[in-house]
Ligand SMILES: Cc1cc2nc3c(=O)[nH]c(=O)nc-3n(C[C@H](O)[C@H](O)[C@H](O)COP(=O)(O)O)c2cc1C
């Protein structure tokens with residue numbers, strides 16, 4: 001067999017006499033390592049049943065998938081195993097990890113789990129799986145050994161021994177093995193490793209051969225189970241369950257020379273902390289990683305190791321005198337003075353309408369290097385100005401606006417990811433304010449602790465993508481298992497943040513969340529935000545919707561949103577009228593204040609922002625900074641400004657500043673002509 005992996009050779013034995021339930025599709029090997037969501041491997045079959053074999057893999061560039069298929073093929077030809085059904089599952093697309101790893105169904109008792117696991121020093125989808133195992137182990141509220149009834153498990157790691165040091169070689173396979181064992185799974189066979197720059201194929205064949213012989217004889221499996229814990233327990237790991245097997249094994253293997261003086265403990269802990277920081281913490285988005293390449297391809301500039309900046313289409317539009325975004329109509333933000341950035345590209349949701357095409361990192365806890373806030377701000381401004389510079393010479397760019405654009409006045413912390421996830425978000429916001437830059441911060445209602453400690457921002461948003469638990473799970477696809485409790489805690493915090501201008505942002509996706517009016521009204525009653533922005537979802541080619549969503553107009557089968565999910569402006573308006581009526585029914589003091597038909601967005605505001613019959617939804621930015629400098633307590637009513645007549649709901653201009661020139665695209669015109677309606 002050749003030294004380098006020969007995936008085609010590995011998968012050539014794919015035919016099988018065994019009862020196969022395959023959940024894979026063949027894919028061409030890709031050239032460049034670009035981390036984008038690939039066509040979803042159909043992980044949609046019913047759960048495996050007792051004594052089935054489940055082969056799980058994760059992959060960015062296809063190698064592990066080939067190995068997983070080869071494993072299936074070989075096992076299915078083994079005379080003693082050919083009667084067992086074999087399932088192949090891509091962990092990166094397995095929506096219900098919980099059913100397999102957190103609270104496995106009884107039907108999975110005695111099933112055998114086999115894993116083919118690559119390693120990535122940078123961010124990869126596998127991180128989410130490992131985090132799930134880790135979180136399950138660390139979650140004191142749930143069964144800490146949910147996998148104890150499995151028939152067994154075994155892990156094969158794929159890695160590059162030449163490219164990475166010994167401690168990093170196949171390190172993620174080791175982590176998977178470690179956490180499976182901690183979760184109580186009986187190890188059926190030791191971890192195998194294959195060096196893709198060496199003899200991976202031979203190493204894999206040998207591992208499979210011993211594994212299948214062992215599996216064929218159940219007596220071997222039980223023997224293997226017992227030897228699992230002796231060699232690789234990490235001493236610095238704190239045992240969760242003092243009575244559990246892990247601690248027993250530790251004490252069994254601790255000899256007299258291992259006993260540590262209490263006085264030495266401090267040094268050991270400090271050393272382990274330092275070494276953890278330097279060796280374990282990695283860049284969220286390392287240079288030249290697949291994530292980095294995918295994000296930069298989409299137009300983001302990555303700042304430092306976890307922040308991003310992108311120039312939005314409205315900034316370009318404003319530079320050309322063709323109109324600002326809805327924030328100009330609602331709050332007086334001129335788009336050519338606005339920078340859109342995020343200090344955390346990582347997010348804890350995987351929303352179906354996410355315009356990041358699944359290419360952003362995800363996580364429930366911050367586990368990466370942390371860049372200082374001044375470095376992020378300088379880097380973001382530099383990158384933003386570089387993008388503005390590129391607009392020089394673009395037809396229609398107005399000289400005065402072009403010059404003004406080199407002094408950013410507003411920062412929309414909403415690009416991608418979750419800004420309050422960044423550990424120094426307060427310092428970052430303070431730095432913005434010190435430079436006279438306003439802060440509009442959008443959070444996803446999944447981080448109550450950070451939300452609680454968030455200091456004053458100019459305007460604080462919370463995204464409300466659904467009105468009940470099941471819909472939120474379906475639409476936001478949150479990573480936190482207690483997402484609904486987190487969501488509700490965030491709403492309660494918003495209600496108590498009386499010093500902040502708070503906003504609910506509703507993104508309507510037809511077929512997903514555009515019909516639950518009363519539910520939304522109840523959430524408003526819970527949090528009492530100053531404003532409610534209702535916006536039709538923006539179509540951006542593809543997004544992450546998956547199959548099987550209740551009520552999807554695209555049937556969900558194509559795995560993406562389509563134009564059919566984008567509401568017409570009239571539909572958004574109908575929804576807003578109904579919502580407004582529901583708010584009144586609940587006795588809440590709100591009314592429809594402004595609109596921006598151009599971006600399919602309408603604003604409902606608390607009636608206290610209507611003074612003597614005039615709306616004051618705009619912001620007096622100079623006053624805001626003055627109040628901050630004065631250092632006293634202040635609230636949303638202290639820095640309001642009068643809304644212009646063209647922005648008011650029902651105005652002829654429908655939120656479009658008459659000083660700008662409205663350019664309607666041919667496509668929109670066609671819609672308008674055809675149906676009398678704008679998208
Ligand atoms: C950005 C990057 C980071 C990697 N990091 C590691 C590593 O930390 N340890 C390791 O053993 N191999 C590492 N590798 C090698 C991969 O694990 C190896 O190429 C594997 O075959 C990838 O599997 P896949 O094709 O299934 O994604 C890395 C490869 C890349 C491209």
Ligand code: SF4
Nearest residue numbers: 312325335338340412
């Ligand atoms: S608020 Fe958002 S859409 Fe409007 S100009 Fe700023 S970044 Fe662009």
